Amino acid sequence: MADKKRIDAPTGTQTVGHEWDGIEELDTPMPRWWLLTFYATIIFSIGYVVVYPALPGLTGATKGTVGWSSRGELDKTMQAEAARKAPILSAIAATPIEQLPAKPQLMQAAVQGGAAAFKTHCVQCHGSGAAGSPGYPNLNDDDWLWGGDLKAIEYTITHGARNPEVATTRTSLMPAFGRDGILTKGQIEDVVSHIRTISGEEKPSASARRGATLFEANCAVCHGPAGKGMREFGAPNLTDGIWLFGGDRETLARTVADSRKGVMPAWDHVLSPVTIKMLAAYVHSLGGGEATLAPNPAEREPGAVE
Numbered sequence: 222m223a224d225k226k227r228i229d230a231p232t233g234t235q236t237v238g239h240e241w242d243g244i245e246e247l248d249t250p251m252p253r254w255w256l257l258t259f260y261a262t263i264i265f266s267i268g269y270v271v272v273y274p275a276l277p278g279l280t281g282a283t284k285g286t287v288g289w290s291s292r293g294e295l296d297k298t299m300q301a302e303a304a305r306k307a308p309i310l311s312a313i314a315a316t317p318i319e320q321l322p323a324k325p326q327l328m329q330a331a332v333q334g335g336a337a338a339f340k341t342h343c344v345q346c347h348g349s350g351a352a353g354s355p356g357y358p359n360l361n362d363d364d365w366l367w368g369g370d371l372k373a374i375e376y377t378i379t380h381g382a383r384n385p386e387v388a389t390t391r392t393s394l395m396p397a398f399g400r401d402g403i404l405t406k407g408q409i410e411d412v413v414s415h416i417r418t419i420s421g422e423e424k425p426s427a428s429a430r431r432g433a434t435l436f437e438a439n440c441a442v443c444h445g446p447a448g449k450g451m452r453e454f455g456a457p458n459l460t461d462g463i464w465l466f467g468g469d470r471e472t473l474a475r476t477v478a479d480s481r482k483g484v485m486p487a488w489d490h491v492l493s494p495v496t497i498k499m500l501a502a503y504v505h506s507l508g509g510g511e512a513t514l515a516p517n518p519a520e521r522e523p524g525a526v527e
Contacts, residue, residue, distance in 0.1 A: 310334075314495040318371045319513040321502060328502060335503025338496050342488070351507055355466050356483050362509045364463040366455045367391050369511040375501035379494075381487035382455075390487060393455030398439065399478025406478075408435055413473045419448045419460050422468060 225238040229247055237248045269275060273285040309330050313321070321328045339351070346357045353359035363369065367377055377391055384390040398404040404412065408431075415432030417423040437446065443456035450458035457465065466472055466481055488497055504510070 310495050313498060318375050318498050318501060321371065321498075322513075331499045331502035332506045334496070335499035335501070335506075338492065338500050339503055342492070343500070346485075351504070356481070358465060359463075360504050360509065361507045362463060363511070364458060364461060364509070365511070366393070366450075366452065366457055368452050369505070369509055370513045371501055371505050371510070372513060374504050374510070375498060377485070378497050378500055378504075379487065379489045382485040383482055384484060384487045387487040391455055391485075393443075393482075395443070395456075395480045395482075397478065397480040400480075403439065404435065404477070408432075409474055409477050410470075412436055412440070412477055413470055416448065416459050416473060417468070417470065420462050420468065421460075422462065 225240065226236055226248075228235050229245070232247060234247045234249055236245045239246045270283070271285070272287055274282045274290055275285065276283045309327075312327055313331050313334075316324065316327060321331055339347075340349070343351075347353050347360055348357075351360040358364075358366075365373070366382075367373055380387055380389045380391060382391040383393070396403055398412075399406065399409055411428045411432035412435050413432065414423060414426055414428035415430075415436050418425055418429040418432075423429065436444075436448070440448075443454045444450055444459055445456075448459035450456045457463075462468065464472075465483075466476055488500075492500070
C-alpha cells in the first residue's frame with residue numbers, strides 16, 4: 222500500500238494509498254482547532270474522573286475529591302424545602318381542622334399540600350380528578366357515607382373504612398340478603414324495583430310496591446324509611462341517583478344479594494397527622510365538602526358553658 226501513495230498534483234497533498242474505481246483519498250491533516258479541542262476533552266475527562274464520582278465498582282463508585290453527588294444535592298434541596306415549609310406545616314398542625322376555613326391563607330396552603338399528597342397516595346383508587354370509579358367514591362359530589370365536613374373527612378382518612386386491623390375504622394355491615402338466604406331472588410328483584418323507583422329511575426309498579434314492604438322490613442333500619450340513608454351506619458342515600466357500584470338493575474341486584482364491603486386503608490400508619498389534615502382540606506375543597514357541623518348539645522362535656 223505504501224507503494225501506491227503519491228502526491229496529488231492539483232492539491233499537492235499526499236494520498237493515503239486507497240483507490241476505488243479511480244477515486245483516491247487524500248491524507249489531509251485534521252484542522253489544528255479540532256485537534257486542540259479533542260485534546261482538551263481528554264484532559265477534561267481525566268479531571269472529571271478525579272474530581273467527581275465516575276468509576277463504578279462492586280459496592281459503589283469512586284467518590285471524587287470534592288465529595289459531590291446528585292443524591293447529596295437532592296438531600297440539600299429537600300432539607301431546604303422542608304425548612305421553608307416548616308412554619309406553615311406547624312401552623313396547620315396547631316390549628317384544629319374545623320377552624321382552618323376561618324384562616325384563608327392557611328386553608329389555601331393546606332389545600333395545596335393536600336393536592337400534592339392526593340396525587341401520591343390517592344389517585345390509584347379515586348382517579349387523578351378524584352371522580353372515582355365503580356367501588357371507589359367520587360369525591361367531587363355531595364354524597365357522603367359518613368359525613369362530608371372537614372372533621373368527618375379527616376376521621377375517615379385517618380381510620381379508613383372497614384379496615385380489619387383498626388378497631389376505630391369506619392364500619393358498615395350490610396347483610397348479603399341473597400347469599401345468606403334472607404331474601405329470595407324474586408324478592409331481591411322487587412327490592413331493586415323499589416330502590417329504582419324512589420331514585421326516579423323507574424316508574425311505580427306492582428314489583429316496586431312489593432319491594433317497598435320488603436324494604437321497610439329489611440332495609441329501613443339502616444337506610445331510613447324513605448331510603449335517605451343514615452350516616453351513623455354508613456348507609457348511602459338511595460334516592461339521589463348517585464351510585465358507588467352502579468344503579469342498573471343487574472348491579473343493584475348483585476349488591477343486595479351479595480353485599481359490598483370495600484376497604485380503605487387507615488392512613489395514620491402511613492401519613493403524618495398534618496398530611497392527613499391537608500388531605501382532608503383538599504378533598505373538602507373539591508366541591509362536595511360540607512360546612513362543619515355544630516356540636517350536639519347532648520354531647521357537650523358536663524359543666525360546659527355556652
